[in-house]
Amino acid sequence: MLRLTQSEENYLKAIFTLSQDAEGAISTNELAEKMLTKASSVTDMLKKLCEKELLEYQKYQGCALTNTGKSHALAIIRKHRLWETFLVDKLSFGWDEVHEIAEQLEHIQSTELTDRLDEFLGFPKVDPHGEPIPGKDGRIESVSNRILLSEAVVGMKGIIMGVEDDQTEFLQYLNKIGLHLGTPIDIVDKLSFDGSIIVNMDGRQIQFSITIAKQISIKPL
Amino acid sequence: MLRLTQSEENYLKAIFTLSQDAEGAISTNELAEKMLTKASSVTDMLKKLCEKELLEYQKYQGCALTNTGKSHALAIIRKHRLWETFLVDKLSFGWDEVHEIAEQLEHIQSTELTDRLDEFLGFPKVDPHGEPIPGKDGRIESVSNRILLSEAVVGMKGIIMGVEDDQTEFLQYLNKIGLHLGTPIDIVDKLSFDGSIIVNMDGRQIQFSITIAKQISIKPL
DNA sequence: GTTAATTTTTAGACTAGTCTAAAAAAAGTT
């Protein structure tokens, strides 16, 4: 059983998530930005992780996770999302308060613990932000027919299904305007010049910048 | 708020527990043995912790925690015991399976989390091994009239109230012989030449070496 | 297809934590 440091685990997780919305290899700079560190530090770490066969890496060519690397990443994401669910469902934390704590809890080493937690929570399919929770086997059950709010068209109706979880301030803002999972919305208008989207929610009119709209996913009705 | 590494926290916890059954300062060697490390490493760490005013240290004179150091140690012990309680009460782990996992969980940084966990568990007074759980304020409610089994006298009756938690094999052995918290026992005999204690438990006769007897505490009836 | 700009890697240094080996201090013994 390959034992990883917290830092190595954080790199794997970052590479995995970057790979999800990018084609091909992940560049050193891209990763450095995500990890809030310097490119030189990233290079060092990539060499090490490549040595451990968790990713493929060639000088100046970026990196990509191997299957082993992917399953490690998925195991960490599984733990992160299960712990977030625990914190919200069992300890009554708000969805804006759990990310940082889960960033620590995701590194606890014990498959047995993870699986029992999963059971204790009733095998949840999604975390408090609507993100799917990978199963024991690392498979993510695809969350069907969701689109980003930024891709919605005027006149469409939908239900809020997921939001990005990594910015506390963003989630606090969503709390303030009363947006949560399950909230129904109507797409009222879209401003062509900056991409802003205007939605109707609980009878109120709310305007989202394109940046925000990209961080919210809905199920069209 | 002073932020400590896991290693620093582990040293504080070790010094605290060693200080509980020893008078005066803790020696470098004693601590090295407890931490499964070398005396030279301990010296380095003592210098650092002294610098941070978590303990008092003078060359060749051993160390002793300051009040700040003590409350840090108590906070870690509080987390350790609350997590053990969670693992046993909520996730159905055995008392012999939780120590190692709690050693990791005790380093999670969030007072809010600790306090909410405490509430979720119903403010338990003792952990699954009978060890008292320090409160929010760091106070340990004294567990009244307990004595070590090694100090019991022949003819005495008692109830098992606590056991040492840090050796998995020891706890597995207790499981095997059917000893758990609340089990009533009679002290049948004591062998003068090696200090062994013979007890009657559930109608069976069981012999404990002095080493084992020192790791079990009872409430005399 | 050179030159310029950008990206990435290397080189060398720093902190935290550990180690071994040797020196220094303290404690025990005669």
Place this chain on the structure above:
DNA sequence: AACTTTTTTTAGACTAGTCTAAAAATTAAC
């Protein structure tokens, strides 16, 4: 009081992870 043993500290080295500054490779621009 001097010698021996034990304990503790120092000195120097190693790994993991990070950094800055400079070199090298790649990409973009003309």
